[in-house]
Amino acid sequence: MRTTRRNTLRRGCVGALLAAVTLLTSAGPAVADDPSASTSPAEDDGTAGPTEAGTTFRTATPIQQEQTATADASTGDYLYWAFPADAGQRPTVRAKVSLPESATRHGASTWQVDVYDGLRRRQACMYGHQTRKAAPDAGTVELSCVLRTVRAWSEPWASDPLPGTYYVRLTVVGLAEEDLGLPVHVETEVTSAGQGGAHDVDGSLAEPLVPGVSVASAQGSAPAAGEPEDGWSSGWWTARWLWTVGGGVLAALAAVFGYGLTRGGGRPSRVPPGV
Template sequence: MPMTPHRTPRVRRALTGALLAGLALLTSAGPAAADDPSATASPAGAGDGPTEAGTTFRTATALEQGRTGTAQASTGDYLYWVFPADAGQRPTVEATVKLPESAARRGASTWQIDVYDGLRRRQACTYGHQTRKAAADAATVELSCVLRTVRSWSEPWANDPLPGSYYVRLTVVDLPASDLGLPVGVEVKAVSEDVGGGHDVDGSLSAPLVPGVLLSGASGDDATGSAASAAPRTPTAGGPEDGWASNWWTDRWLWTVGGGVLAALAAVFGYTLTRGRGRPAGAPHGV
């Protein structure tokens, strides 16, 4: 039965409403990730973190995201931690150094924090205070480093951050020679912000870049040389609570499905505008 003229406006109004609803769905699919220099993610877990730090990449202390790691060290030591970061996350590393009493120091000091990926490639900081100078009378110095968004896949020649372990190295890079060896206290914390599907790429690694890290206390052999004491433990930096790259859902799915729905509605709407108004009333029927 042909569509009568008085029904066409009703259909057009219904299709217009559906188009507006689809646009509202797309615009509310997910807020765009702002380039904020500080991460806004909540801590991944509660409780105390590790109370020591490694002195090399191989002895780096595992640190969960959201936990605060502490250590007592001497000025001039290289301190290492390692934490996991997955695709779609933008990690932020923060460190606070509690300096010795000003009466024991002879001058200012400069501290620096560096972050390396699982291939031990140094990753650039997009925001934060990676290097800071502490005055001779300063009590603490705070450093921070906001990395680029971790990608699920990258070209072999690129230096993009990839899923896996990330090593944090903290040390003093400039100070009077007489201040070497003074005791310091350190607090380190790593958190991440999920930036959403806008940074997703096609492709993924076959496995995250998670090398084993040797525990500093696992290499001591006893006098008998037993196999239990000689075998080093090699724990990894851990991983996300729901597994590596297990969160397959991103807001890109909403944009894809919503775009398909809008395209279909637009096609139907265009068809109703161009198909004509049908046979006039009273016109003879064809054979």
């Protein structure tokens, strides 16, 4: 009878261990990088955004992620938009420039999109087409910039992306002088991929980096400019809690299983009477 109980206890512990391991390995699904993703802004699906762009950091037009912002401008203008990015997100900025008629142009043009954080530090692109040259007969040019994952906290000397407002700047960096001032139409969109607990860190900012005009609150219940529609993350809950709790459960189950093995193997078996 004791042997049967010990076997039952061992099978129960083994089953619990396997269940806990399965839970941990399935808690955080991996997100694969896709550098070959399309760089075209999303089609019009009800997420249309502003129809203008700012011309400086201070006048940057605020947009939300998943919105498609448009603007009509002149070749040579600096165009600015501002969008919010929270911890755990990896933003992707896409821009599409519709060029003037080829008959009115005098040569090729080179366009560039840059992204700056709330402290106006230029953020490097992990991959994408940040700078592209348009042939003299090209009708459009498409650019993209995939940022690093936004961290909840970082060292003061580091330039890691942090939660807050980000600025998109689009302009032409190479052009025949005769083509300055020609009209262009621009579409801009920002999307994000959640990276899960693999990028969680211990610590968080006291406040998101939301400087200048971006802190002005909108009327009514709408979020402030430069703030996500569902608000900023609280900063204390991360997927690392799942791993911490799961590790504790595994340690407890392993202790119970080891105790059962030690107790079962350390006591001599009883000899039936009369033997």
